[in-house]
Amino acid sequence: MTDALTRLLQTRDWLMADGATGTNLFNMGLSSxxxxxxxxxxxxxxxxxxxxxxxxxxxxxxxxxxxxxxAARLKLHGAQKRARALSRIAAELGRDIADxxxxxxxxxxxxxxxxxxxxxxxxxxxxxAVEIFHEQAEGLKEGGADVLWVETISAPxxxxxxxxxxxxASMPWCGTMSFDTAGRTMMGATSAALAELVEKLPxxxxxxGANCGVGASDLLRTVLGxxxxxxxxxxxxxxxxxxxxxxxxxxxxxxxxxxxxxxxxLARDSGATIIGGCCGTTPEHLRAMRAALETRPRGPRPSLxxxxxxxxxxxxxxxxxxxxxxxRPRRRRRS
Numbered sequence: 001m002t003d004a005l006t007r008l009l010q011t012r013d014w015l016m017a018d019g020a021t022g023t024n025l026f027n028m029g030l031s032s033x034x035x036x037x038x039x040x041x042x043x044x045x046x047x048x049x050x051x052x053x054x055x056x057x058x059x060x061x062x063x064x065x066x067x068x069x070x071a072a073r074l075k076l077h078g079a080q081k082r083a084r085a086l087s088r089i090a091a092e093l094g095r096d097i098a099d100x101x102x103x104x105x106x107x108x109x110x111x112x113x114x115x116x117x118x119x120x121x122x123x124x125x126x127x128x129a130v131e132i133f134h135e136q137a138e139g140l141k142e143g144g145a146d147v148l149w150v151e152t153i154s155a156p157x158x159x160x161x162x163x164x165x166x167x168x169a170s171m172p173w174c175g176t177m178s179f180d181t182a183g184r185t186m187m188g189a190t191s192a193a194l195a196e197l198v199e200k201l202p203x204x205x206x207x208x209g210a211n212c213g214v215g216a217s218d219l220l221r222t223v224l225g226x227x228x229x230x231x232x233x234x235x236x237x238x239x240x241x242x243x244x245x246x247x248x249x250x251x252x253x254x255x256x257x258x259x260x261x262x263x264x265x266l267a268r269d270s271g272a273t274i275i276g277g278c279c280g281t282t283p284e285h286l287r288a289m290r291a292a293l294e295t296r297p298r299g300p301r302p303s304l305x306x307x308x309x310x311x312x313x314x315x316x317x318x319x320x321x322x323x324x325x326x327x328r329p330r331r332r333r334r335s
Contacts, residue, residue: 003146003147003172003206004104004106004107004146004147005061005106005108005146005147005172005174005206005207006172006206007104008060008104008106009206009207009234009273012060013273014268014272014273014274014275014293015060015061015273015274015275016058016059016060016061016264016274016275016276016286016289016290016293017059017060017061017062017063017108017236017238017274017275017276017277018054018059018061018062018063018276018277018281018286019054019057019059019241019276019277019278019281019282019283019285019286020241020277020278020279020280020281020282021036021050021063021065021067021110022036022279023253023279023280023281023282024050024053024282024283025039025046025050025065027282028043028046028049028050029046034077035068035073035074035076035077035079036065036067036068037065037066037067037068037069037074037079037086037087037090038077038079038086039065040065040066040086040089040090040093041086041089044089044093047065047090047093048093048096048097050065051064051093051094051097051098052097053282053283054283054286055097055098055101055105056283057283057284057286057287057290058286058287058289058290058291059105059276059286059290060104060105060106061105061106061108061274061276062094062097062098062105062106062107062108063108063109063110063149063151064087064090064091064093064094064107064108064109064110064140064143064145065090065093065110066086066087066090066091066109066110066111066112066136066139066140067110067111067112067151067152068112068115069083069086069087069090069110069111069112069136069139070083070111070112070114070132070133070135070136071083071132071135071136072114072115072116072124072132073112073114073115074086076115083132083135083136083139084135084136084138084139084142085139086139087109087136087139087140087143088139088140088142088143089143090109090110090140090143091107091109091139091140091141091142091143091144091145092143092144094107094143094144094145095107095143095144098146106146106147107144107145107146107147108145108146108147108148108149108174109136109137109140109141109143109145109147109148109149109171110149110151111133111136111137111140111148111149111150111151111162112151112152113152113153113154113155113158114129114132114133114158116129117155118155118157118158118161119157121187126157126160126161129157129158129161129162130161130164130165130168131165132165133150133161133162133164133165133166134165134168134169136165137165137166137168137169137171138169140171141169141170141171145171146172147171147172147173147174147206148162148166148169148171148172148173148174149173149174149175149176150162150163150166150173150174150175150176150205151175151176151178151211151212151238152176152177152178152211152212153175153176153177153178153185154177154178154185154186154187154189155185155186155187155189156187156189156193156194156197159175159177159194159197160197160201162175163175163201163202163203163204163205164202164203166203167202167203172206173203173205173206174205174206174207174208174236174274175198175205175208176208176209176210176211176236176238177189177194177210177211178210178211178212178213179191179210179213179218179219179222179320180212180213180214180218181320182316182317182318182320183218183221183222183225183316183318183319183320183321184320190225190320190321191210191222191223191225191226191229191319191320191321192225192228192229192321194208194226195208195225195226195229195230195231196229198231198233199231199233204233205233206233206234207233207234207235207236207273207274208226208231208233208234208235208236209223209226209235209236209237209238209272209274210222210223210226210236210237210238210239211236211238211239211278212238212239212240212278212279213239213240213278214240214243214315215239215240215242215243215255215312215315216239216240216241216242216255216259216260216263216311216312217307217308217311217312217313217314217315218314218315218316219237219238219239219240219267220237220239220263220266220267220270220302220307220311221304221307221314221319222319223235223237223267223270223271223272224270224271224301224302224304225319225320225321226271227270227271227301234273234274235271235272235273235274236272236273236274236275236276237267237270237272237274237275237276238275238276238277238278239263239267239277239278240253240255240277240278240279240280240281241253241254241255241259241260241277241278241279241280241281241282241285242254242255242256242259242280242312243255243312244279244280252280253279253280253281255280255281255285257284257285257287257288257289258288259311259312260277260281260285260288260289261288261289261291261292262292262310262311263289263311264289264292264293265292265293265296265299266302266306266307266310266311268293268298269298269299269300269301269302270301270302271301275289275293276289277289
């Protein structure tokens, strides 16, 4: 049998993914520094509300509340032994919403980075990374996730480990990296390097692309890089809702629904098939994106000037594909 995402991809020329997890949970009362994954047990109704908000806004795919649900990340909260169970519950809550949506909706099991640096720069071995990802993958599979969604990865070595874990779990998967250092990931990978990597993996993703990063304009430049590489695999674009700004003690993203609607159209015309938002993207943004995708005709591939004119300038002059950029390791959580 084909998986749910493949079936949708066979019938549609674009699909809309969801928006932010952290941003929307903070709006529901999550405190900074707390593990969102613990809410799967403590506040399941709020997690169902998160998922339903995306589906009601038009998302064809939504990600489970399991981004930091691996043992390495949960160790920071003393919950490393609950990694499989918390991921299972995240997916089970997702099934509750998808199965009553009245239309095909894909439950994508979010798998974020371990937060550790892999060998040889760090101490995390390939075998340990595979084990960490595999445990989470099995939990998401048990809970009913349709597909694994590996996201916000910066190191190619970690991307490979996640791919191997998906194979061990016999799960289809998608994978995105975050490009935010002058067009490169924190560990120096370029858009061209990721497009080449996915085709060399023994267990290839159904789709690949970029999420998070700096802003929507930068992400679209990366999407153009994927398209230029010539891959026929579906491309994912999940950009932030504008640029983060610190306002009255809180992080605020300045992207309006209108800006995100323009971003969605530009992403589609740049070559993306799966289009969603990342940090700062609320159901209000998603509704505007869905309306734009449904009503605005497909146009030619935009130029870099088209992108900057419509949604703002780039954060750097380089797209990362020229010269060498140093790796800059740090840890992050999708919000």
